[in-house]
Amino acid sequence: MLKKIRTILAIVMLVLVTLLFLGVSWRINLWFGFVAKIQFLPAVLSFNVVVLILLLLLTLLFGRIYCSVICPLGIMQDCFSWLHGKFKKNRFSFSPEKKCLRYIVLALFVIMLVVGVTPVTTLLAPYSAYGRIVNTLFKPLYEMLNNALAHYEAQHNLYHFSEVEIWMRSVTTFVVAIVTLLALAVLAWRHGRTYCNTICPVGTFLSFISRFSLLKVSFDKDACKQCGLCEKNCKASAIDFKNCKVDYSRCVVCGDCLEKCKFDALHYGRVSKAPVAVEEKAETVDEGRRSFLLGAGLMTATVAMAQPKVKVDGGLAVIEDKVAPERKTPITPPGSISAQNMQHHCTACQLCVSACPNHVLRPSKSLMTFMQPEMSFERGYCRPECTRCSQVCPTGAIRPITPEQKTEVHAGYAVWLKENCIPLTDKVSCGNCARHCPTGAIQMVDYEGAKVPSIDTAKCIGCGACENLCPARPFSAIYVEGNVMHHLQ
Numbered sequence: 001m002l003k004k005i006r007t008i009l010a011i012v013m014l015v016l017v018t019l020l021f022l023g024v025s026w027r028i029n030l031w032f033g034f035v036a037k038i039q040f041l042p043a044v045l046s047f048n049v050v051v052l053i054l055l056l057l058l059t060l061l062f063g064r065i066y067c068s069v070i071c072p073l074g075i076m077q078d079c080f081s082w083l084h085g086k087f088k089k090n091r092f093s094f095s096p097e098k099k100c101l102r103y104i105v106l107a108l109f110v111i112m113l114v115v116g117v118t119p120v121t122t123l124l125a126p127y128s129a130y131g132r133i134v135n136t137l138f139k140p141l142y143e144m145l146n147n148a149l150a151h152y153e154a155q156h157n158l159y160h161f162s163e164v165e166i167w168m169r170s171v172t173t174f175v176v177a178i179v180t181l182l183a184l185a186v187l188a189w190r191h192g193r194t195y196c197n198t199i200c201p202v203g204t205f206l207s208f209i210s211r212f213s214l215l216k217v218s219f220d221k222d223a224c225k226q227c228g229l230c231e232k233n234c235k236a237s238a239i240d241f242k243n244c245k246v247d248y249s250r251c252v253v254c255g256d257c258l259e260k261c262k263f264d265a266l267h268y269g270r271v272s273k274a275p276v277a278v279e280e281k282a283e284t285v286d287e288g289r290r291s292f293l294l295g296a297g298l299m300t301a302t303v304a305m306a307q308p309k310v311k312v313d314g315g316l317a318v319i320e321d322k323v324a325p326e327r328k329t330p331i332t333p334p335g336s337i338s339a340q341n342m343q344h345h346c347t348a349c350q351l352c353v354s355a356c357p358n359h360v361l362r363p364s365k366s367l368m369t370f371m372q373p374e375m376s377f378e379r380g381y382c383r384p385e386c387t388r389c390s391q392v393c394p395t396g397a398i399r400p401i402t403p404e405q406k407t408e409v410h411a412g413y414a415v416w417l418k419e420n421c422i423p424l425t426d427k428v429s430c431g432n433c434a435r436h437c438p439t440g441a442i443q444m445v446d447y448e449g450a451k452v453p454s455i456d457t458a459k460c461i462g463c464g465a466c467e468n469l470c471p472a473r474p475f476s477a478i479y480v481e482g483n484v485m486h487h488l489q
Contacts, residue, residue, distance in 0.1 A: 002268055003255030006068060010075045017072040020392075021134035022142050023354045029392055036351060036394040038070060039127040040202045045345045046396035056209060063213040064206050067196055068252040073126040073184070074196050074203075076133075078254065080188035081235045090232035092192055094240040097247060102197075102204045109201040116340075119370040122348040126200050129180050131349035132371070136177040139354065140166055167379070169353060170363040173371050192235025197250040207249035216271050217251060217258065219244035224265035230257035320473040322378040330364060331375040331462055331482035334382070334409040335390035335398040338485045339369075346372040346397035352389035358382060360464065361389060372397075375411070377464030377480065382411075384438050384463060407439070412462025412482040414441070414455045420477035423450035433466035433478050442466060442478075453478060 016035045019028050036042065043051040055066060067074040084091075105124070112120040122128060143166045150161035168174060187194045196203040221244050231241040234257050238250040258266050329339075333352065336342045348371035353361045358380035363371040373389070375382060384407045390398045401409070414433075423430050424447075433453050434442040441459035444451040453466075455478075462480050470476035 002253075003259050006065070006253065006255050009069045010078070013070055014072055014075045014079075017130070018134055018138070021131050021351060021354050022139050024142075026355075026388070029355060029388075033392055033394075036127075036349075036392070039394065040066065040071075040206070041125050041127060041347060042349075042394035045347070046394065059206050059209045059213060061214050063216060063248065063251060063253045064203070064210040065253045066206060067193075067203055068254045071126055071202070072130040073200075074193070074252070076130060077184055077188035077193060077195065078235070080185050081192050084189045090229065092232055092234055092237055094231050094234075095237040097249060098198050101199075102207075105199055106201045106204040113344075116344045117368075118343060118346070118348070118372060119367060122346075122371055123176070123180075124199070124201055125347040125349070126196075126202055128347040128349035129184075131351055131354075132173060132177045133181050135350040135354045136169075136174050137181065140168075165359070165379075167359075170365065170371070172365055173350070173363040176371065188235075192237065193250075193252065196252070197236055197238075210251070211248050213248065215269055216248055217246050217253065217266060217268050218271045219246070220265045220267060223263050225263050227262070229260045229262070230266055233257060233260045322468075322476065323474040324376045324378055325467075325475060325479040327479070327481055329412075329482040329484055330366070330369065331412045331464075331480060332486075333361065333373060333375060333389050333398050334406045334411050334461075334486065335387070335393075335401040336411075336486070337399065339482070340484075342372060342397050343369055345395045347395055348372050349394070351392050351394070352398060355388045355392045357388065358386060375462075375464065375480075375482075377468040379468075381464040381468040382462075384461070407461065408488045410461050410483055410487050412464075412480045413457040413460045414462070414466050414478050414480055416453055416455060417475070417477050417479065418452075420472045420475050421452055422472055422477065423452055424448065425472075430471065432469050432471060436465045436469045438463060438465060 013035060016028075016032045019025075020032065020036060037046070037048065038051050038055070040052075040055055042048075043055065055070075059066060068078065069075075109121060109124050112118075143164050146161055147163045147166070150159075150163045153159060153161055184195055197207075224241070224244060226241060228241050231239045234251075235254070236247075236250045236252055238247040239245075239257055240247075253268070255268075258268060332339055332342045346369075348363065350363065350371075350373075352373050353363065360375050360377060360380050360382045361373040362376055364374045385403045387401055387403055387406055390400045393399075418424060421430075422428055427450070429451060431444045431451060431453075434444050437460075439459045439461055441456045441461075442453045443456070445454045462482065464480050466478045467476045467480050470478050
């Protein structure tokens, strides 16, 4: 019964998180956006004390059930392991805990989180790794299916589906997602939960607490026949059936061992005092050292704050794609407050990139802001009435703002490029940038016998409407530079 309940909850959680990143419907984000905010690391970075307390209490009560029920990356690894189990049964064996490797990775992760070195933290964060896999690899497949259905329905005068543009936002993120998926698939296929119990910083942190959980898997030595089925089916390699012991720091309470035991020798519940006393006595010195590391790690982490080309009607010509300009300062989304706040809080999960309806957000290529979202306006502009990225961000990297507040946030400022402006290069009138500026920051003035844009940077909010709608190709005659620190109008 324990395994069935755990499996149902895990499947529901995995489906909901996946739907968030696929962007199936905005209603799903509104109704089930909480599944992103109850992930451990986003809760730490957003200082969500309520969620953190609930997760810690959940671990103290049930053990590391977070890793097998709530964490989407852990559930995905269980899926790979389950598939292999259909071909090869009883393939696991007990192995000692890799203490040094686990603690080194955790210490490195915490230090990098505090310092703000994002490449390390973004690659190791489990929830974010899963988000990048879904958004980069699975979402294009979903969009292809959507477009196929839209094309089929259009032939029958039905319009339940509408075609969407499929495009790669970042080659770097695509490669990282592919490598991550393959690495996790191989590890889970061959060795079960190697990543969770050796590399994952969240798993290592929760392992400290799970040692003291109220409910645990324990042996009934009198009933045990030493068949070894529990050990051979423990994907965490946490069961030593010869000594009738369970490594509670790695046990994720999946229930596989309970299901496989034919002699009712394994039970999940409160462990009697006698065996616990002996076990704790044998590990007294080591527990003290680990508890110190736990306290230091938690305090430090908490302080850290931490498709095809479009053609014109009639097919007369191909509209040349815009090319992103070289910006001296990247533009972070309104609500991110500053580049520093984004750098210290964002784990590059790509949920905001997936939720952006205007195709403005894409992963950064810079090493210091590796795969974190930044704004670019080749395919759209940041509409003042849209605040979706701030509504879905689970870490506090993009704070929730209202449309009214967004119109007052100066995320950047427009810059005019004389050499690209078509009133001067082609001797034709334009004024597209001034007509579409939502804040009235652009006025057309006389210059060398032509009307060219004059920009009032005090009014410009950096929405990118001028850059996106400028007819100059491939480089716009007006582009947006970011503000390191956002300021209000």
